[in-house]
Amino acid sequence: MRIIIFLGSFSLIVNGVGFGDSDEVKSVSAMEGESVTLDTYIVKQTDDLIVWTYGPNKTIVAIINGKASSFRLSEDDRFRLGVNLNNQTGDLTISDVRTDHTGLYSLKISSNSTPSYKNFNLTVYTRLPVPSITNSSSSERSLSSKCVLLCSVMNVSHDVSVSWYKGKSLLSSISVSEHSIIRSISLHLECLDDSDVYSCVINNSISTQTQHLNTDVCHKCSDSPAMRGFIIKSIVLPVFFLIIIICVCIHNRRGAKDTKDYHHLTTNDHQGPV
Known part of the structure; x- marks a missing residue:
């Protein structure tokens, strides 16, 4: 049995x-x-x-x-x-x-x-929404301060991760849920170069949404105060000083020539006619 x-x-x-x-x-x-x-x-x-x-x-x-x-x-x-x-x-x-x-x-x-x-x-x-990127810097300050960018996500039903990437490198990340008070993550940049590729990514365990940073959102490095200062220090000032040096040299050469001509005339006057 x-x-x-x-x-x-x-x-x-x-x-x-x-x-x-x-x-x-x-x-x-x-x-x-x-x-x-x-x-x-x-x-x-x-x-x-x-x-x-x-x-x-x-x-x-x-x-x-x-x-x-x-x-x-x-x-x-x-x-x-x-x-x-x-x-x-x-x-x-x-x-x-x-x-x-x-x-x-x-x-x-x-x-x-x-x-x-x-x-x-x-x-x-639920299908993930596409994150939005905004510039939180005021237009009056955008050329004189850092570019502060916010990546935000709304209408999420489960926990998602919100992250900033530069290329494939993770810069920062936070976790967001439908009960979260904070639903955005910031990115602080001095300026933006055309070669820089920044993106905001949201994802859960089975899905991902990506928003790439538009280069028009943040001021270009070539327009930034730091870049203008660098150009002035590295190009304008040396050229300016070079011009001054050239002018001084020309002035000194002319002064030396005038002195030489004066001594020549003075010497001739003392010798008198032969």
């Missing part, structure tokens, strides 16, 4: 029914509008009763009654349309998922032995 029970249990495990602990939860993520399948990884037996429930209240999502060969879906509005149950495996597929599909899904398979369970925690993310 013990041998028969052992063989019966072994048969259930081989066919995939005897899976996992009822406390084990598999995490599944999807983007709003996508199709997601919760895989059972089993081969359904003829008499297996398969029941999918949702949430802490165990709302019925779908049922396959093996003995009666019947199939029934939930009367809940969330699951009446776009839900499909595979008759061979018991896999649950939800087409065009929405954020209200987020939650815990439990699978129960009952046969001639002890029921088996599997749990899935489905998280449906």
Whole structure:
């Protein structure tokens, strides 16, 4: 008798029914509008009763009654349309998922032995908005101070990361959620060169949105006070001093020539006519 029970249990495990602990939860993520399948990884037996429930209240999502060969879906509005149950495996597929599909899904398979369970925690993310970049520096100060840029994100339903990048190098990052008071991250620049590539990136675990910095948003390095000062110090001032030196040299040469001519005339006057 013990041998028969052992063989019966072994048969259930081989066919995939005897899976996992009822406390084990598999995490599944999807983007709003996508199709997601919760895989059972089993081969359904003829008499297996398969029941999918949702949430802490165990709302019925779908049922396959093996003995009666019947199939029934939930009367809940969330699951009446776009839900499909595979008759061979018991896999649950939800087409065009929405954020209200987020939650815990439990699978129960009952046969001639002890029921088996599997749990899935489905998280449906809304599509990320494109971040916006603004210059928080006033127009009056923009040419005399740093360029302060803000990257902001609105209407996020889950935690996202908001980051500034220069090329592929991460400069700074913050975490933002729908409950966050601060939803922007700043970037301080002395000026912006045409070769600089800055971008603001927001992302969650399955999606990313990027906004590249427009070079017109911040003043160019060639227009900045520091650059003007550098040009004056490195080019204008040396040229100015060079001109002064040339003028002084010319003046000295003329003075020396005039002195020489004067001495020559004076010498001739003392010698008198021959």
